[in-house]
Amino acid sequence: MVERHGKAVAAVVGMAHLEEIRRLEQDLRESVLLLARVATDSGARTDLDTAIEALGLNRGELEAELADDRVSALEESPHTIPLAEALSALGRVIYGLEAATEPAVDQVPDWLVHTLVNVVKMPRQEVDRLTPAQAHQVWDAYVSSPRD
Structure with a gap:
């Protein structure tokens, strides 16, 4: 414990304890958001097609645009593979590395x-x-x- 003028200003904690504090803080944030949404929920639901129409859009056009975006993104982005497969192809040759599939x-x-x-x-x-x-x-x- 580090004190300044008789008041605690810092503490040394283990990494496991710090990670637990961070996890609890994240859980609290998510819980508050969730409770706020539950408390303000009127129960009214709108289906997707109604929302799309209310915005003046057409579902068929949106789906076609999404399909085009996905295809063009695939052409531009590199192919990803699991780490174990990458090490098998590259790492083992140089360093004798192996990775188990998670x-x-x-x-x-x-x-x-x-x-x-x-x-x-x-x-x-x-x-x-x-x-x-x-x-x-x-x-x-x-x-x-x-x-x-």
């Missing part, structure tokens, strides 16, 4: 677990049994349903 992470994000427990009021045990897709479906159903 396993896919299939868990419900922390913010969604927190939201389902604290906003939707689901029991934690039920949330823990959900797949990420199921958890997103529960949240989508909740935000799409009218509230009093």
